Amino acid sequence: xxxxxxxxxxxxxxxxxxxxxxxxxxxxxxxxxxxxxxxxxxxxxxxxxxxxxxxxxxxxxxxxxxxxxxxxxxxxxxxxxxxxxxxxxxxxxxxxxxxxxxxxxxxxxxxxxxxxxxxxxxxxxxxxxxxxxxxxxxxxxxxxxxxxxxxxxxxxxxxxxxxxxxxxxxxxxxxxxxxxxxxxxxxxxxxxxxxxxxxxxxxxxxxxxxxxxxxxxxxxxxxxxxxxxxxxxxxxxxxxxxxxxxxxxxxxxxxxxxxxxxxxxxxxxxxxxxxxxxxxxxxxxxxxxxxxxxxxxxxxxxxxxxxxxxxxxxxxxxxxxxxxxxxxxxxxxxxxxxxxxxxxxxxxxxxxxxxxxxxxxxxxxxxxxxxxxxxxxxxxxxxxxxxxxxxxxxxxxxxxxxxxxxxxxxxxxxxxxxxxxxxxxxxxxxx
Numbered sequence: 001x002x003x004x005x006x007x008x009x010x011x012x013x014x015x016x017x018x019x020x021x022x023x024x025x026x027x028x029x030x031x032x033x034x035x036x037x038x039x040x041x042x043x044x045x046x047x048x049x050x051x052x053x054x055x056x057x058x059x060x061x062x063x064x065x066x067x068x069x070x071x072x073x074x075x076x077x078x079x080x081x082x083x084x085x086x087x088x089x090x091x092x093x094x095x096x097x098x099x100x101x102x103x104x105x106x107x108x109x110x111x112x113x114x115x116x117x118x119x120x121x122x123x124x125x126x127x128x129x130x131x132x133x134x135x136x137x138x139x140x141x142x143x144x145x146x147x148x149x150x151x152x153x154x155x156x157x158x159x160x161x162x163x164x165x166x167x168x169x170x171x172x173x174x175x176x177x178x179x180x181x182x183x184x185x186x187x188x189x190x191x192x193x194x195x196x197x198x199x200x201x202x203x204x205x206x207x208x209x210x211x212x213x214x215x216x217x218x219x220x221x222x223x224x225x226x227x228x229x230x231x232x233x234x235x236x237x238x239x240x241x242x243x244x245x246x247x248x249x250x251x252x253x254x255x256x257x258x259x260x261x262x263x264x265x266x267x268x269x270x271x272x273x274x275x276x277x278x279x280x281x282x283x284x285x286x287x288x289x290x291x292x293x294x295x296x297x298x299x300x301x302x303x304x305x306x307x308x309x310x311x312x313x314x315x316x317x318x319x320x321x322x323x324x325x326x327x328x329x330x331x332x333x334x335x336x337x338x339x340x341x342x343x344x345x346x347x348x349x350x351x352x353x354x355x356x357x358x359x360x361x362x363x364x365x366x367x368x369x370x371x372x373x374x375x376x377x378x379x380x381x382x383x384x385x386x387x388x389x390x391x392x393x394x395x396x397x398x399x400x401x402x403x404x405x406x407x408x409x410x411x412x413x414x415x416x417x418x419x420x421x422x423x424x425x426x427x428x429x430x431x
Contacts, residue, residue, distance in 0.1 A: 004144070004151035011143030012136060019132025027125055034117045035097065039086045042099035046084075046110045053103055064110045071109050075100050079107045088114075153183050161190055169198035209256030215249045251382040258389035263317075265394045270315040272345035272414075279322045279339075286335040287326060291342065309345025311414055317390045318414075321398070324387040325350040325410045333408055346414040356402040365400070 049064030059066060075087045075098055084101035095118045100109035156173060163171040172194060175187035219242070226242045229235035257263050273291075280287045322339075329337045333352025340349045361367075366384035384400070387410075391398040395415045403409045 002151065003154065004147045007147035007150065008140065008144045011147070012140050015136040015139045015143075016132065019128070019135055023125065023128035023132060026128055027121065030121055030124055034114070034121065035088055038088075038097035038112045038114055038117065039099070042086055042097050042110045042112045045112075046099040046101060046108065049110065050101060050103065050108055053108060059108065064108055066103065066106050066108055068107075068109045068111065070111065071100060071107065072098060075109075076107060079109075094118075150183060153187070157183070157187050157190055160194075164190075164194045164197070169194060169201065205256060205259040208252055209260070212249050212252035212256060215245075216253075219246055219249055248382070251386060254386055255382060255389065258386070258393070263390070263393045265314040265317065267312050267314060267394075269310050270313050270318060271310050272318075272341055272348065273309060275315060275319055276322060276339055276341055276348065279319060279326060282323070283326045283330060283337070286330065287337045287339060290338060290340040309341070309343070311345050313396075313414055314394045317394050321387045321390050321396075321412060322348065322350070324383040325412070328383045328387075329354075329408065329410075346416065348412045348414075350410045350412075351403055351407055353407040355408075356406065357400050357408045362400060362402070 045063045049059050049062035052062045053059050053064075053066075070091070070093065072087050072089055075085055078085045079100045079102050082102055084099075086097060086099045088097050089095070094113060094115040096114055097112040098109060099112075100107055102108070153175070157175075160171050160173045172191045173187040174191065175184045177188075178184040222242050223246065226235070226239045229238060277289055280289050326337060326339065329350055329352035333354030336353060338349075338351045340351070342348070361384075366388055388398050391412060397413045399411045399413075401409050401411070
């Protein structure tokens with residue numbers, strides 16, 4: 001049940017409970033007061049009748065009776081023991097208050113009829129019930145309105161928190177200051193947390209970009225020095241390490257551009273099949289292509305290769321995405337690596353037959369400098385991060401999962417309507 005309706009139900013229950021409690025208290029107080037007054041009136045009348053009976057031996061006109069047939073048995077027994085007393089009854093003749101005392105060998109009693117009094121108390125009870133219902137009918141809408149406002153404010157805070165978690169670090173609740181308002185305190189805390197997180201993340205991104213830029217100059221010197229080394233095993237090893245370092249620096253620069261939102265898609269017709277075959281040809285013979293030769297041109301563009309599906313996208317970025325996925329499959333999975341292109345060319349899957357993606361990657365997405373599992377091999381964790389960022393630039397979705405019969409499965413879905421060229425896409429969220 002939503003918080004709004006829980007609060008509304010609580011308000012209704014509280015209103016009903018208060019009305020019932022007040023009704024019971026008023027009923028008991030009114031009844032006790034009326035019975036007390038009737039008891040006192042019966043005693044006074046009985047005492048006067050006793051004086052008259054003592055003087056004249058008669059009780060006519062005094063409001064009392066001797067040995068009245070309707071006298072309650074308990075009260076009669078009490079009088080026969082020489083005591084006096086009162087008793088309230090609700091017999092067939094209606095509610096009444098009895099008072100009795102000994103009169104020689106006889107019983108002198110007085111009956112005060114309370115039919116009208118009990119009817120008035122019943123009318124009072126009905127009025128209390130009506131008043132309780134009216135109070136509940138008035139209070140409940142106010143409770144629903146108040147609960148609705150609280151629920152909307154909490155939903156706004158929760159929605160903003162989800163946007164921040166999804167990567168929108170500019171999202172803010174922007175709740176105004178309200179003294180002694182817990183929801184406003186929560187909203188302010190979320191905004192403060194988002195600001196601190198954004199500041200820290202931007203600082204890390206600037207640090208990454210600065211480090212990458214600063215490394216380019218000494219790296220060029222290392223490249224030049226490595227080329228001047230005499231041929232040999234040591235020189236080959238140095239050149240290989242310099243090449244790896246250069247690749248890392250370029251990837252860091254690319255990630256910094258994606259983080260800064262400086263990458264823009266250059267949309268043009270792109271034959272997907274030939275592009276996939278070109279990427280696979282560079283990866284080696286252990287990669288199989290399925291569907292790239294069997295697709296048809298979906299938009300009839302004359303620029304597309306015959307028999308190849310053509311879509312509007314940024315071919316350079318699409319090639320970068322596919323290359324990273326295929327390289328990652330070979331590096332961390334096992335052959336054969338299978339690349340499948342859908343009939344319309346808008347869906348491309350890359351699947352290996354290794355241990356599959358680690359659970360942390362499936363739950364949180366690719367994270368830079370983290371491969372996620374020892375069995376996936378070594379690496380910097382930048383390839384999939386760049387692929388995800390470039391997919392966002394061209395408006396595509398990139399999903400990671402495991403194939404039903406084992407192996408890692410990456411699925412790239414190109415949009416039916418690509419984003420306009422020059423659009424400013426959001427950088428990839430580093431989760």
